[in-house]
Structure formats: structure tokens, C-alpha cells
Amino acid sequence: MKPLEIVKRVGGSVAIALLFLYGWTLVVQFRLIDVIFVSTPVKIINDLLTILPQHITWEMAWDTYSEMLGGFAIGAAAGIGAGMALHYVRTLYQWLQPYILIFYSIPAIVFAPLFILFFGIGADSKIVLASWGVFFVFLINTMQALQNVDRTIVNAAVVMGAKRLDVFRKVTLPYIMPWMTAAMKLGMGFAFIGAVVGEFIGAPTWGGLGWYINYESGLFNSGLMFAGIAILAALIMVTTYILIYIERLLVRWDPSKR
Amino acid sequence: MEKIISAATGKNLLTVEDVSKSFVDDRTGTSIDVLAKVSLDLEPGRFVSIVGPSGCGKSTLLNIIAGLIPPTTGQIRFGEEMMGAQGRSIGYAFQRDSLLPWRDVEGNVELGLELKGVPKEKRATLASNYIDMVGLSMFRRYMPHQLSGGMRKRVELVRALAYDPALLLLDEPFGALDAQTRILLQDELMKLVAKKTQTVLLVTHDLDEAIALSDRVVVMSARPGRIKSSHVVDLPRPRTSSDARSSSKFYEYVQAIWSEIRDEIKLQGER
Numbered sequence: 001m002k003p004l005e006i007v008k009r010v011g012g013s014v015a016i017a018l019l020f021l022y023g024w025t026l027v028v029q030f031r032l033i034d035v036i037f038v039s040t041p042v043k044i045i046n047d048l049l050t051i052l053p054q055h056i057t058w059e060m061a062w063d064t065y066s067e068m069l070g071g072f073a074i075g076a077a078a079g080i081g082a083g084m085a086l087h088y089v090r091t092l093y094q095w096l097q098p099y100i101l102i103f104y105s106i107p108a109i110v111f112a113p114l115f116i117l118f119f120g121i122g123a124d125s126k127i128v129l130a131s132w133g134v135f136f137v138f139l140i141n142t143m144q145a146l147q148n149v150d151r152t153i154v155n156a157a158v159v160m161g162a163k164r165l166d167v168f169r170k171v172t173l174p175y176i177m178p179w180m181t182a183a184m185k186l187g188m189g190f191a192f193i194g195a196v197v198g199e200f201i202g203a204p205t206w207g208g209l210g211w212y213i214n215y216e217s218g219l220f221n222s223g224l225m226f227a228g229i230a231i232l233a234a235l236i237m238v239t240t241y242i243l244i245y246i247e248r249l250l251v252r253w254d255p256s257k258r
Numbered sequence: 259m260e261k262i263i264s265a266a267t268g269k270n271l272l273t274v275e276d277v278s279k280s281f282v283d284d285r286t287g288t289s290i291d292v293l294a295k296v297s298l299d300l301e302p303g304r305f306v307s308i309v310g311p312s313g314c315g316k317s318t319l320l321n322i323i324a325g326l327i328p329p330t331t332g333q334i335r336f337g338e339e340m341m342g343a344q345g346r347s348i349g350y351a352f353q354r355d356s357l358l359p360w361r362d363v364e365g366n367v368e369l370g371l372e373l374k375g376v377p378k379e380k381r382a383t384l385a386s387n388y389i390d391m392v393g394l395s396m397f398r399r400y401m402p403h404q405l406s407g408g409m410r411k412r413v414e415l416v417r418a419l420a421y422d423p424a425l426l427l428l429d430e431p432f433g434a435l436d437a438q439t440r441i442l443l444q445d446e447l448m449k450l451v452a453k454k455t456q457t458v459l460l461v462t463h464d465l466d467e468a469i470a471l472s473d474r475v476v477v478m479s480a481r482p483g484r485i486k487s488s489h490v491v492d493l494p495r496p497r498t499s500s501d502a503r504s505s506s507k508f509y510e511y512v513q514a515i516w517s518e519i520r521d522e523i524k525l526q527g528e529r
Contacts, residue, residue: 156356159324159348160370160421170369174360253360255403 039222047223048230056206061231063208067123067195068239071130072187078131079138079187080180086139087146100139108132108194112201126198126208133190138183145179146172178254181247188243192236209235270337271425271457272300272323277332278482279318291482292318295332298476298485300425302339303455307468309515310478310486311523316461317353319483320427323459324350339424346425349418353430355410357402363389363413364398370421388416392446408439412446419450426451428460432467440464444471444499452496465519469493469511470502477518480526489515 021041027033028040035043051057086093112129119125149172157171199210206212209232216224279293292315300306308316321327323334325346340346349370357366367385376384389395392412402410411431418426431447432440444467451458462468468475469491477486491511493502502508 150356152352152354152356153358155321155324155326156350156352157369157373158326159350159427161345161373166373170372171358174358177360251360253401255401 035222036220037222039226043223044226044230047221048227051224051227052231057231060206060209060212061235063123064192064195064199064210064232065235067126067198067208068130068188068191070123070127071132071194072134072191074127075131075134075191076138076184076187079135079183080142082135083139083142084146087143093143100136104136104140109197109201112198115198116202121202121204122207126195126203129198130191130194133194134187137187137190138180141179141183141186142176145176148179149175178251178256181243181250184247185240185243188239189236192232192239196232269301270299270335271302271340272298272337272459273335274298274319274323275333275335277319277322277329277334279315279322279327279330293322293329294482294484296478296484300457300459302337302424302457304474305451305458305460305472306474306476307460307462307472308476308478309462309465309468309519310483311480311519311526312463313526314478314481314522315483316478317429319478320350320429320459320461323425324348324427337424347423348425348427349421349423350427351411351414351418351429351431353433355402355414357410357413357417359402362399362401363394363405366402366413367417367420370417374421376421384420388420389413391450392416407435408443411435411443415443415447415450419456422454424457426456426458428458428462430462430464431460433463440467441499447471448496448498465512465516466503467499469508469515470497470499475511475515477515477522480522486522487518 024038024041028035028038039047086096108129111132112125115125115128119128153175154167154171157167162170195208196210196213199208200214203211209228213225213228213232216222216228275297277293277296278291280289280291282289296315296319298319308319310316318327322329325348336346340348358369361369364382364385367388368381371381371384386395386398389398392415394409394412397405397409402413405413415431428447432443435443448471450456458471460468460471465475472491475489475491477489478484479486489511493505493507
């Protein structure tokens with residue numbers, strides 16, 4: 001990309017953000033909405049600068065992030081494994097299909113109290129909740145991807161002497177990779193939601209950003225609440241860019257991923 | 259299951275004996291006969307084409323020979339040179355794209371060699387020789403989506419030939435190409451297979467192509483397919499596709515064979 005194009009693209013995004021923040025400030029200034037509900041951008045930045053140097057802030061961020069990562073890893077591994085099992089053992093799929101649809105449709109949040117009962121108030125229950133949505137994203141993407149593997153390419157490999165394992169390594173695995181990277185990005189969102197919602201519903205004091213956002217909003221400290229949300233948003237953004245980078249490495253060949 | 263008896267087929271590379279195939283329609287549960295007692299001999303070094311109305315089971319026959327699907331009844335017998343260490347020694351170029359989209363030209367051509375356990379350095383040399391033969395040396399590092407349709411077909415052809423199979427199967431390989439590119443590729447195919455008197459079995463709906471390329475054209479009947487007739491094409495070799503077309507005998511062959519196919523298409527229409 002030429003420098004001018006970068007300026008144009010990034011500049012546009014920044015301009016939209018500035019315009020939004022300025023509009024926000026005006027709305028509060030002219031008392032359209034009470035400051036206690038929405039705070040102001042300046043106050044939020046001030047609050048952010050107050051809590052960022054505090055050790056406990058980083059600890060909470062790490063709590064949430066590690067729950068997200070744990071839930072992501074468990075959900076992804078289980079989802080890929082189950083997806084493969086259901087693809088290769090069709091009877092199993094036929095038996096389980098209705099239950100998959102039911103459990104996929106039920107919002108995971110309804111299980112949150114149950115998970116806290118089972119796995120305790122600490123990180124474990126959040127990891128399980130985070131892994132829930134990730135599991136289904138990977139399960140469905142894995143099955144879809146395996147279903148989609150091009151028969152002609154498989155046949156070509158078989159005629160050239162490929163055994164089952166060769167077909168899997170040299171055709172199936174690279175073929176499903178774009179689905180897997182798509183599942184990664186989608187699943188990451190689910191993992192964050194699971195971790196944060198889990199903390200909202202019940203966590204130890206100072207137990208994660210979800211807990212903190214919920215706590216400060218309860219005290220009507222809207223500035224601090226938005227500061228917590230800003231930290232969470234920053235974590236999500238950084239993680240998204242990491243995943244986009246990983247995706248480029250894994251499916252460099254896919255012309256739609258450029 | 260499939261019966262393969264190696265050797266004991268005399269001088270033939272391949273003998274198809276009374277092969278029938280029926281599929282069961284998943285929705286209606288009825289059985290559809292696709293091939294009915296097909297018998298065919300293939301001598302080494304020959305270029306044989308199969309023509310026939312669409313849906314007559316030509317491609318099914320190729321897939322059975324390639325071992326991708328088993329015949330319902332009948333058997334395929336292979337000559338000794340067909341039986342390699344890893345089963346039948348077949349190269350297959352499909353009608354649809356079958357290049358690995360995540361591998362460049364060289365990586366695709368190396369696939370068969372890799373699966374046959376050819377060591378890495380030898381793979382690279384062999385692959386680049388074959389890539390040179392079809393004039394793609396400049397494109398060795400290109401990915402399939404960066405190539406034109408004709409280029410991709412060239413890659414598919416040399417990929418099927420790179421591991422030196424005893425038999426080359428071609429299933430309407432040039433069907434999706436424009437007329438000019440098709441003739442260019444027919445000529446390149448002629449050059450490729452002339453180099454080592456490759457045995458080829460080509461399925462096509464393009465009668466001109468079949469006659470221009472082949473030593474023998476086999477006509478299949480409408481479904482369920484059986485062999486209706488076999489025509490020896492006596493045109494001088496080596497020849498190019500356009501050489502063949504400019505010969506007066508060429509049109510005699512076209513007329514003779516076309517009248518038979520037309521009868522079959524009519525038959526199919528009446529059903």
C-alpha cells in the first residue's frame with residue numbers, strides 16, 4: 001500500500017472516532033443526557049489514566065484474558081475433535097444431530113449459574129462458559145469444512161497412490177484450513193463473551209474486567225465503567241489483529257484472504 | 259469386491275471384461291444401470307478414445323478402471339506393467355480442476371512423485387523437466403488461481419505424467435476450454451505422449467478431438483452404456499491436431515462415427 005492510501009484509510013477511521021467523541025461531549029454539554037449515565041470522553045480518559053498504572057487493573061485484565069484463552073483452547077480442541085468424529089462416523093451424527101441443534105440454540109448464559117455451582121466461583125466456571133460457544137463454532141465449521149472437501153482433488157490424490165493418511169495430510173487438512181481460521185476469529189468473540197458474561201454473573205471481588213465493569217456501573221461510576229470497557233475493547237482488538245496475522249500465515253494461498 | 263488379476267492378459271495392458279455398474283438412487287431407492295457388460299482391450303502404446311452420448315457412463319468406466327469405484331459385476335485385468343508397488347500405475351486428468359490450490363505449479367506436479375516416495379531432489383528435477391515440456395518454466399512458482407484455464411490444464415496433464423504411469427486416463431480434459439486453446443493443448447498432448455509411446459484412454463464428447471488424437475475410437479451406446487462399435491483411425495503419426503483435420507480421410511471417419519452416435523442420441527431422446 002502506498003503511504004497516501006494508508007493515510008486515507010487510517011485517517012478516515014480516526015476522523016469517525018473523533019467526530020463520535022466530540023458529538024458525545026456535546027450531547028452531555030447540552031444536557032441531552034445526564035452525565036451520570038454516559039460520562040464524557042475526557043472524564044473516561046482521565047479515569048483510564050488513573051486505573052491503568054494500578055496493579056489490580058492488569059491483574060483483572062489478565063484474569064479475563066486467561067479465561068478467554070483457556071475457554072478458546074478447550075472449545076476449539078473439543079469442537080474440532082467432535083466435528084471430525086461426527087463427520088467420519090455418520091451414525092453418530094444422525095443420533096446426535098437434534099441435540100446439537102438444541103444446545104447450539106440455547107444461549108449459553110442460562111447455564112452460567114449451573115457452571116458456577118459445578119466449577120466454583122473462580123476462573124474454572126468462566127473457562128467452561130467461554131468454551132461453550134467456541135465448541136459449537138468449531139464443531140459446525142469442522143463438519144461443514146470436511147463436507148466441502150473437493151472430491152475431485154481427493155480422487156486425484158488417490159489415483160496417484162495416496163493412502164487415507166496421505167489424503168488427510170496432503171488434501172483434507174490444507175483444504176479445511178480457511179474454515180478453521182474463520183472459526184478462530186468467530187470463536188474468539190464467543191470466548192470473550194463467555195468470560196465476561198461469566199464474571200458479570202458471579203466472580204470473586206476484583207475477579208476480572210467483567211466483574212469490574214459490572215461493579216463500577218452498580219456504583220454509577222460511569223467513567224470507570226467505560227474505562228473498563230475500553231481496556232476490554234483494546235484486548236479484543238489486539239487479539240483480532242493477532243488472529244488475522246495467523247490466518248495470513250496459514251492460508252496464504254487463499255486469494256480471498258488477501 | 260473388485261477382482262484384479264495381474265498378468266495372464268497376454269499382450270494387453272488392460273482388459274475390461276463384462277463390466278456392469280448400477281447405482282442406487284438415494285431418494286427413489288431404484289437402481290439405475292449405468293454400464294451394461296462393457297468389454298474393452300487396450301494394447302500398450304495405443305491412444306484409444308471413448309465417445310458416446312452424454313450420460314452413457316463413459317466417465318464411470320474410467321473411474322472403475324482407475325479403482326475409484328468398484329464395478330457391480332465383471333472385472334478389470336491389468337498387464338504386468340500396470341501393477342506397480344502401490345497398486346495400479348495410472349495417471350488421471352479430470353474434467354474438473356483438481357490442482358491443489360495451496361500448492362504452486364511445481365508443488366502440484368511433484369504431488370504424485372511425493373506419494374510414490376521419490377526422493378526430494380529427484381522430484382524437483384523431474385517436475386521441472388515436465389514443466390519445461392509444456393512451456394511453463396516461467397510459472398513454476400505461480401499458484402493455480404494465478405494461471406489461465408489452459409495453463410492449469412497443462413499442469414494437470416504433466417502432473418498425471420510426471421510419475422511415469424503405464425496408463426494415462428483423460429476424462430474430457432479440454433471440455434472447459436475455448437476452441438483455440440483446446441487445439442493447442444491437443445497438440446501438446448500429442449507431443450507429450452509421443453515421447454514415450456504412452457498408452458492413453460481418452461473420454462470425450464468432441465468427436466473431432468477423438469479422431470484427431472486416437473489410434474482407435476470406441477463408440478458407446480446410450481445408457482446403460484455398452485460398446486457399440488470400434489473404429490481404427492488410420493492417420494499417419496506423428497501428427498498434429500490440425501494435420502489430422504486437413505486429411506480427407508478425417509471427414510470420412512467423422513461421418514461414419516457421427517451417424518452411429520446420432521442413432522444413440524435419438525434412442526436416448528425417445529426414452
